[in-house]
Amino acid sequence: MKKVQLTETVLRDAQQSLMATRLPYSDYEGILSDMDKAGYYSVECWGGATFDSCLRYLGEDPWERLRNLRKNLPNTRLQMLLRGQNLLGYKHYHDDVVEKFIELSIKNGIDVIRIFDALNDFRNIETALNATMKYANEKTIASGCISYTQSPVHTVEKYIEMCRELKNMGFQTICLKDMAGTMSPYEAEHLIKGIKDAIGDMTLILHTHCTTGMAYMTLTKAIESGIDVIDCATSCFSGGTSQPSTETMFYALQQYGIDSGLNEEIINKVNDFFKPVKQKYIDNGQLNPKSLGTDAQALVYKVPGGMLSNMIANLTDMHAMDKFEDALAEIPKVRADMGYPPLVTPLSQMVGNQAVTNVLIGERYKNISKEIKNYIKGEYGIAPAPINPELIEKVLGADGKAVDCRIEDQKRTGEDFTAAKNALGDLCRSEEDIMSYICYPDQTLKFLKDRKAKEENEAVYTITEM
Ligand code: CO
Numbered sequence: 039m040k041k042v043q044l045t046e047t048v049l050r051d052a053q054q055s056l057m058a059t060r061l062p063y064s065d066y067e068g069i070l071s072d073m074d075k076a077g078y079y080s081v082e083c084w085g086g087a088t089f090d091s092c093l094r095y096l097g098e099d100p101w102e103r104l105r106n107l108r109k110n111l112p113n114t115r116l117q118m119l120l121r122g123q124n125l126l127g128y129k130h131y132h133d134d135v136v137e138k139f140i141e142l143s144i145k146n147g148i149d150v151i152r153i154f155d156a157l158n159d160f161r162n163i164e165t166a167l168n169a170t171m172k173y174a175n176e177k178t179i180a181s182g183c184i185s186y187t188q189s190p191v192h193t194v195e196k197y198i199e200m201c202r203e204l205k206n207m208g209f210q211t212i213c214l215k216d217m218a219g220t221m222s223p224y225e226a227e228h229l230i231k232g233i234k235d236a237i238g239d240m241t242l243i244l245h246t247h248c249t250t251g252m253a254y255m256t257l258t259k260a261i262e263s264g265i266d267v268i269d270c271a272t273s274c275f276s277g278g279t280s281q282p283s284t285e286t287m288f289y290a291l292q293q294y295g296i297d298s299g300l301n302e303e304i305i306n307k308v309n310d311f312f313k314p315v316k317q318k319y320i321d322n323g324q325l326n327p328k329s330l331g332t333d334a335q336a337l338v339y340k341v342p343g344g345m346l347s348n349m350i351a352n353l354t355d356m357h358a359m360d361k362f363e364d365a366l367a368e369i370p371k372v373r374a375d376m377g378y379p380p381l382v383t384p385l386s387q388m389v390g391n392q393a394v395t396n397v398l399i400g401e402r403y404k405n406i407s408k409e410i411k412n413y414i415k416g417e418y419g420i421a422p423a424p425i426n427p428e429l430i431e432k433v434l435g436a437d438g439k440a441v442d443c444r445i446e447d448q449k450r451t452g453e454d455f456t457a458a459k460n461a462l463g464d465l466c467r468s469e470e471d472i473m474s475y476i477c478y479p480d481q482t483l484k485f486l487k488d489r490k491a492k493e494e495n496e497a498v499y500t501i502t503e504m
Contacts, residue, residue, distance in 0.1 A: 039297045043079035045269045050082040052271035055279040057325040059091035069311040070110035077299040085118030089126040093481040101470040108147025117150035122163040140169035154183035159419030182209030186216040187380035191423040211241040218342035219247035223259035230263035243267040251332040272309045278330035345386045368393035377421030416440035
């Protein structure tokens, strides 16, 4: 019997897309032992924005969350999303930091590490891949991930070539990541058939979002074209900016005569569990019902929904909403000048802001942001297509040259760890604390101070009780 398996995303991407990653561990601990019996391919539960959110908003130790997930999901593959050399932050970390982060992720319970780079510059995912293989146990899977976008240079052939490269690099599975939800059923069919032909029986995964309303049709075509795994979210946390629904896809696959391996009773129980959780966040305003709707604008302008809402917010702040249409029309021009980067964090913000600046000043690139300058210098990696030479000259001068190696090639040994240890002093208890500090110094310092204060209070309380 043909098989298509499902990854459940409610604990990571679904809650990140719908409610800004504010779901605390305590809200879902009660359903984990059931989820462990559901028969998912994997549960995406860590990485992405969860790490930052734990420290910044939820007062949770992200590593402790991971250990608890491991304890309560002993038979399930635990999956994380990792931004290659950026780990879970927004800058490029040194190789020794990337290695240690992966060692600790596996040690604390992660099985599947899905690794991507915003520009699909695979030099930026190589260190993470090598570290995953170095610290792998029998359950570890290194999954190479492609940021999907549409442009004149992002052809089916180009994507097939990227998949071949990921396979040659040593990744065990490949994921197509359509973060904006703009992949059409037609494109899915051509891509997946082509890729499957090129990579043979290697597992191929499709990750998409319902944002534009395309996802269910796209998944249907993906299934007919030979996809192995699809990402879905329990139905009450599905749709809108999140993934398609787990139960819906379960029933659809059943009709196809395709085995999903899911336990019907349990996936329904999981959904029943999350219904009141969702209601709680709708009631307190953290889950905006707007994010549950369909917004096809991204298909017209080829920009992700989140980028549009950002632009509207910025222009409103500057009382310049009359420039919205112009700014929108400017985005494809800036993106083309930059060599068609996929519009995913942080590039979506960089391109959007530059387009707004160009339109507000009334002259293209009179003012160039620091981030775009660094991008032109090559600090983010290689652009998918050549950058406009005029733009290069503006930033680097007539005979300026971009960086042609990864910036981490200027290798360091241990300096980040020593600096973190010194900064934390007696607040530091573990390698995990040090790693949290390297990734998010301010948030971690505050979190560790709060942890210490809480423990001291508890100690005083225990003594008085006695
Ligand atoms: Co996503």
